[in-house]
Amino acid sequence: MDIQSNLGPVCDILLAANNVCSLTGAGISAESGVPTFRGKDGLWKTYRAEQLATPMAFIQDPRLIWEWYDWRRGIIASKEPNDGHKVLVEWEALFPNFALITQNIDGLHQRAGSKNVIELHGNIWKQRCTSENTLIENHDVPLEEIPPHCETCGALLRPHVVWFGESLDGSILQQSFHLSAACDVMFSIGTSAVVQPAASLPLSAAEHGAKIIEVNPDPTPLTDFADFSFRAKSGEFLPVLNDELKKRTHQKKE
Numbered sequence: 379m380d381i382q383s384n385l386g387p388v389c390d391i392l393l394a395a396n397n398v399c400s401l402t403g404a405g406i407s408a409e410s411g412v413p414t415f416r417g418k419d420g421l422w423k424t425y426r427a428e429q430l431a432t433p434m435a436f437i438q439d440p441r442l443i444w445e446w447y448d449w450r451r452g453i454i455a456s457k458e459p460n461d462g463h464k465v466l467v468e469w470e471a472l473f474p475n476f477a478l479i480t481q482n483i484d485g486l487h488q489r490a491g492s493k494n495v496i497e498l499h500g501n502i503w504k505q506r507c508t509s510e511n512t513l514i515e516n517h518d519v520p521l522e523e524i525p526p527h528c529e530t531c532g533a534l535l536r537p538h539v540v541w542f543g544e545s546l547d548g549s550i551l552q553q554s555f556h557l558s559a560a561c562d563v564m565f566s567i568g569t570s571a572v573v574q575p576a577a578s579l580p581l582s583a584a585e586h587g588a589k590i591i592e593v594n595p596d597p598t599p600l601t602d603f604a605d606f607s608f609r610a611k612s613g614e615f616l617p618v619l620n621d622e623l624k625k626r627t628h629q630k631k632e
């Protein structure tokens with residue numbers, strides 16, 4: 379889809395919108411240098427998902443799984459939010475209601491400055507006690523102990539993330555479907571749109587009448603349902619769209 383000729387129509391829709399929602403995936407952090415899962419150089423190319431991101435794998439070999447997360451925490455800690463993350467920070471102020479729903483566990487949206495981030499798949503900087511379910515924030519890189527144990531009860535800690543076959547937090551999921559159903563415009567940014575139930579959020583938004591805008595260098599299963607699908611890197615496209623939006627917002631005020 380040609381970017382220049384479609385910026386105008388997208389801005390018109392956005393400036394008339396009350397509720398704007400954005401679903402992000404690993405692709406928004408790609409330009410920061412955080413590996414995606416399924417793209418070229420994705421994490422799953424060297425490690426098979428079913429070997430590592432499952433509760434069974436953790437039960438069988440907690441050390442291996444924690445070593446993998448420790449390695450990823452090291453990568454993420456050394457990276458910075460990019461221009462795509464930064465635009466979404468500005469959108470919290472630009473739109474009357476803006477919701478940011480992410481599948482990412484890297485915390486880069488928050489580091490960029492986004493205040494309200496709905497994390498569908500958890501957060502790599504949190505650990506959860508396998509016995510008491512308590513949450514502990516931990517930013518050590520590298521971890522002092524692998525696998526780590528709960529200081530209170532001694533039980534094994536696990537990463538506070540959602541693995542395949544595990545349910546997402548019920549209230550977070552309910553809130554996300556509610557926001558998707560209520561929005562006028564939904565962005566799908568940097569996600570392969572294959573992992574459920576996250577991939578259903580834009581479809582639910584479309585069913586309720588929202589316009590769908592996809593930003594991804596590659597087509598996805600969502601592309602055919604999107605009103606606009608921009609084949610672009612989010613760190614490059616979002617600033618261009620944002621500049622155009624700001625230009626038109628100022629023109630409107632004059």
Ligand code: BJW
Nearest residue numbers: 403404405414415416481542543568569570573574611612
């Ligand atoms: C750029 C870019 C740039 C590159 N700019 N873009 C229905 C049918 C079949 C299976 C299921 C089903 N419902 C549920 C399932 C099972 C499963 C599932 O969906 N499997 C599919 C793979 C088929 N889902 C689950 O198990 C979920 N739980 C659940 O549904 O519970 C109920 C249930 C239980 C049991 C049975 C049935 C139902 C839980 C899913 C948890 C996902 N967890 C992970 C790991 C998190 C922890 C960790 O990181 O270690 O979450 S998997 C991984 O995928 C991670 C991501 O959040 C998630 C999504 O990936 P994402 O973000 O889309 O990344 P990529 O790499 O896939 O794509 C990157 C994109 O960026 C690409 O398109 C690039 O082109 C693009 N890109 N550079 C913009 N610069």
